[in-house]
Amino acid sequence: MPETMIPASPKTDTAPPRSALWGRALTVFAWLSFLSETIIIGTGGAVRLTGSGLGCSDWPLCTPESLVPVFEVQGIHGLIEFGNRLMTGVVGIIALVVVLLVLRRYSGKRGLVRALWFAVGGIVGAVLTYFLVTLVSRLSGAEEAPLAFPFATGVLLLAIIAAAVHSVRTTAARRDLVTLAWIVLAGVVAQALVGGITVLTGLNPFIVGFHYASSLLLVCVTAAFLVRLKTAPGPRERAVPTWFAIVTHLTGLVLAMTILFGVLTTGSGPHSGDADVLRHGFDATVLAHVHSWPGYILAGLVLFLTIAAWVLRLEPRRWLLVLVLAILVQVGVGVWQAREGLPPVLVGIHMVLAALSAATYTVVVLRLRRPVPAED
Numbered sequence: 001m002p003e004t005m006i007p008a009s010p011k012t013d014t015a016p017p018r019s020a021l022w023g024r025a026l027t028v029f030a031w032l033s034f035l036s037e038t039i040i041i042g043t044g045g046a047v048r049l050t051g052s053g054l055g056c057s058d059w060p061l062c063t064p065e066s067l068v069p070v071f072e073v074q075g076i077h078g079l080i081e082f083g084n085r086l087m088t089g090v091v092g093i094i095a096l097v098v099v100l101l102v103l104r105r106y107s108g109k110r111g112l113v114r115a116l117w118f119a120v121g122g123i124v125g126a127v128l129t130y131f132l133v134t135l136v137s138r139l140s141g142a143e144e145a146p147l148a149f150p151f152a153t154g155v156l157l158l159a160i161i162a163a164a165v166h167s168v169r170t171t172a173a174r175r176d177l178v179t180l181a182w183i184v185l186a187g188v189v190a191q192a193l194v195g196g197i198t199v200l201t202g203l204n205p206f207i208v209g210f211h212y213a214s215s216l217l218l219v220c221v222t223a224a225f226l227v228r229l230k231t232a233p234g235p236r237e238r239a240v241p242t243w244f245a246i247v248t249h250l251t252g253l254v255l256a257m258t259i260l261f262g263v264l265t266t267g268s269g270p271h272s273g274d275a276d277v278l279r280h281g282f283d284a285t286v287l288a289h290v291h292s293w294p295g296y297i298l299a300g301l302v303l304f305l306t307i308a309a310w311v312l313r314l315e316p317r318r319w320l321l322v323l324v325l326a327i328l329v330q331v332g333v334g335v336w337q338a339r340e341g342l343p344p345v346l347v348g349i350h351m352v353l354a355a356l357s358a359a360t361y362t363v364v365v366l367r368l369r370r371p372v373p374a375e376d
Helices: 018-049 071-106 108-139 148-170 175-200 205-229 242-268 284-312 317-339 344-366
Strands: 236-238 369-371
Touching: 018 071, 018 205, 018 344, 071 108, 071 175, 108 148, 148 175, 175 205, 205 242, 205 344, 242 284, 242 344, 284 317, 317 344
Parallel strands: none
Antiparallel strands: 236 369
């Protein structure tokens, strides 16, 4: 009996397509970017709350003679401050990877190569600026050039902005993701520059407050990137009634006021970052009460929006539930720290919770609109 020949079944390629791999990598690093931006608020708070703001007395070096802290001279404060500087590098590397992944996926190899050329130009320009400013300072008789690195960082930041504008203009798909990714990278570089200015100005409380507020905004941008990454592209329509959208945006204004007065309150309190740093000069006790007023109003508005969203079955109801819980915990921590005399641990938790509350509010606002159905 002749053998029956059974044709071999073709091999099935179970490997995911390359675009899916790029998408998974982008999702992973987008989450890492959000987490690192949140963590650096905690490490920055630790610098301030432990009195380590001038643990590294110079910038970008830790001391005029050393890049890293000398434990015998600076002790634990130098290690804490330098650790926060290292965290800035981690945040920057992750933000850069997100930009490269976004460009590779939505702009192709050509868009990625162009961005790399901008990067090379920015680095070369920054190096030339550094040596030029140093040379001018030496010719003028100065032994040091404290402005060399800030000017070099500024040149690098300008190159990033130019690359961002070019990428957004030349990318046809998902310009929203490209824009948000570049904003985070430029923001990290700008934050490094502001951090250096903070040290060089001896921890000026207004600059320190701006430094924190900018970090909080970057947390919100990374949260927005995560939301948009999982949202279908194309035109969008309002998913809630007009009155609900208006009240939501008014809530955002109250949230901003609460954070602003919180920054001013901390800037007038005992946690200056160093024992010899002068504060704002405002009455911290009065500011603490002023800070609490919009905080209570914020809690009431968020609670109202949450109840209304669940009754009407509106799109952002689940995230509003998260937000109301975060605000209530934030209020509880705020009252607790005030009664306990502002212990550093509670103040640090309060700072991180403020950033997470702002990020959650950002998600709520983005849920006010939804993609238009394909048939429309």
